[in-house]
Amino acid sequence: MKFTRLIKSDFLKHMMITIDVEPFVCTSKNNMHYDASYDGLKNLIDLFEDLKIKSTFFVVSEFANKYPKIIREIVNVGHEIASHGEFHFHKYSIMKTIEAKKFLKKSKKTLEKITRKNIIGFRAPQMKHPSYNVLRECGFLYDSSLHPTYIPGYYNNFFSKRKIFKQDNIFIVPISVAPILRAPFSWLWFRNMPLLYSKICTNSCLIDLDFVNIYFHPWEFVDIKTYNLTKLPPKFYIKNTGKDLLKRLKVFINYYKSKAEFLTIKDYLEL
Numbered sequence: 001m002k003f004t005r006l007i008k009s010d011f012l013k014h015m016m017i018t019i020d021v022e023p024f025v026c027t028s029k030n031n032m033h034y035d036a037s038y039d040g041l042k043n044l045i046d047l048f049e050d051l052k053i054k055s056t057f058f059v060v061s062e063f064a065n066k067y068p069k070i071i072r073e074i075v076n077v078g079h080e081i082a083s084h085g086e087f088h089f090h091k092y093s094i095m096k097t098i099e100a101k102k103f104l105k106k107s108k109k110t111l112e113k114i115t116r117k118n119i120i121g122f123r124a125p126q127m128k129h130p131s132y133n134v135l136r137e138c139g140f141l142y143d144s145s146l147h148p149t150y151i152p153g154y155y156n157n158f159f160s161k162r163k164i165f166k167q168d169n170i171f172i173v174p175i176s177v178a179p180i181l182r183a184p185f186s187w188l189w190f191r192n193m194p195l196l197y198s199k200i201c202t203n204s205c206l207i208d209l210d211f212v213n214i215y216f217h218p219w220e221f222v223d224i225k226t227y228n229l230t231k232l233p234p235k236f237y238i239k240n241t242g243k244d245l246l247k248r249l250k251v252f253i254n255y256y257k258s259k260a261e262f263l264t265i266k267d268y269l270e271l
């Protein structure tokens, strides 16, 4: 990005493996499972420690309030905590500005109190972000809610930028998708497709950009079927979770470790 980066790091390419920390939601907002996410979070901390990489965790502040100790532990080992809003069922894109500001400020304040760090990053629950102006006014310096792809019923961002840009004085750090086809390769795509698919997507991203930004959820790193769910989600939603994903992500990270620097979004942006 900047000339100074070339001096500081041996790597010209950068990988941001980001984690959206929220309760596992099975069927409705009344059916949330916190323990699966908590256990998965522990597995992830161990994995990243083992591989000696740093990551950004976007945390729903309601979850942080429930488990402040593990959130502090994440910070203490050098990862970044950012905000994933107050509750995961919130849709900031359709919320009244005054309401959105109230919840965004509350989430930031809660996380700052727990971590004793300045919280500067945001990723909207369900990627339904408020206007960038609102985020800036609440004190956020970057947003990573843009998934520049087309998923019927979810995202209609096929023509949005894949590179980082600044709007309303805030950095927009898009989630990575392969160029041209805009193929996503975060979480369920990473799990459902062969590993080769994610490698091809990663390599193609690193042709025209110097970063990859993908995301997972902690509950994907446990065997969700053992968690007493009242109703199992569709098969593709939980395929290759638990040990399978831990193993797969480890192979993926090890493959790129000699080729790229794994870091937090905050450090990548040099904020």
Ligand SMILES: [Zn+2]
Pocket: 020, 022, 084, 088, 124, 125, 126
């Ligand atoms: Zn989320």
